[in-house]
Amino acid sequence: MIVLVTFGASPYATNVGYQPIQPVPYSHEIHAGKLGIDCRYCHTGVETAAGASIPPTQTCIGCHTTVKPNAGTDEYKLGPLEKSYETGLPVEWVRVHDLPDFVYFNHSAHVRRGIGCVSCHGRIDKMTVVHQAKPLSMGWCLKCHRDPAPHVRPLDKITKMDWVPEEEDPETLSALRKNVNASTDCSTCHR
């Protein structure tokens, strides 16, 4: 029990707003917002694996061999991406969200039960540069695990950032939310 005394004082729990500079000025506001590209086009692991995964340069180059805004000017921003493509060396994206190693987390377990990206990451589609929107602290995880039902949405709305419960037929929604239980046993998250 002694270890629990330190809970709450952990530095990890105060990372809200953390927003590192990325090596390529990639914008979710442009790609996920304005262009409306689905999250899963790039974060391919999110429904099947523990990790959501960050896309390889290949995923970007499909469009960016032809889409070259501001080419030939000082405003041109795709240089580092092209360099990565030419050399085969991945872009060294800086991690934004990072739980301590003693915590187990799994994306597919959440997404497949109807917890949408926005519940844990905020309005990514409005972020020019990604920042951490939620504390990701143990207290924050447990708050939902104790009562997950109000956070559950239909599986086809998992990536819809502006979804509201009012869009659904109330009976269908409450049927969906019934029987969703999330464990609060220590061993669920500390294995």
Ligand code: HEC
């Ligand atoms: C065209 C590809 C693409 C699309 C579409 C996309 N992302 Fe991303 N995402 C990236 C790349 C590249 C990064 C790494 C650079 C960064 O953090 O901005 C990233 C980073 C992230 C991160 C931070 C990862 C970390 O390091 O912690 C989150 C969270 C995220 N994306 C969520 C989303 C959500 C939610 C959507 C849909 C609304 C989405 N992404 C759509 C390419 C994409």
Ligand code: HEC
């Ligand atoms: C489906 C096509 C598509 C994909 C995939 C795509 N982009 Fe883009 N990207 C665009 C378009 C279109 C624009 C220009 C949007 C605008 O100017 O409004 C753009 C703009 C950009 C810009 C800004 C350029 C500027 O001068 O403002 C950067 C940087 C960029 N993309 C990086 C990436 C990266 C990195 C990836 C992969 C993670 C990626 N893009 C994937 C279509 C795409």
Ligand code: HEC
């Ligand atoms: C229940 C909360 C939760 C939901 C729902 C969620 N994420 Fe995450 N996400 C996290 C946490 C926590 C991390 C940090 C994981 C770690 O450090 O091991 C993370 C990390 C990421 C990363 C960085 C790469 C990785 O896997 O560590 C990306 C990209 C990402 N999330 C995208 C998404 C997308 C896209 C969705 C929706 C389809 C989504 N997430 C739904 C909590 C969530």
Ligand code: HEC
């Ligand atoms: C918004 C609600 C919500 C938040 C926030 C949330 N979870 Fe969950 N979690 C759930 C639900 C719902 C389930 C699925 C229970 C089920 O399968 O019936 C779940 C399941 C899990 C599982 C079980 C996975 C498996 O393999 O069975 C783990 C581990 C987990 N969550 C860890 C975390 C951690 C760690 C955090 C905080 C970083 C977190 N969760 C935050 C709702 C949430």
Ligand code: HEC
């Ligand atoms: C739903 C997931 C979840 C469950 C269940 C859970 N934890 Fe945690 N725990 C976390 C997360 C996430 C962190 C990391 C918090 C942070 O980064 O500040 C954490 C951190 C801790 C820490 C380190 C605190 C610190 O200050 O560094 C201890 C000790 C701990 N948990 C003990 C427990 C015990 C004991 C239980 C059972 C009563 C439990 N946890 C249940 C998610 C969980």
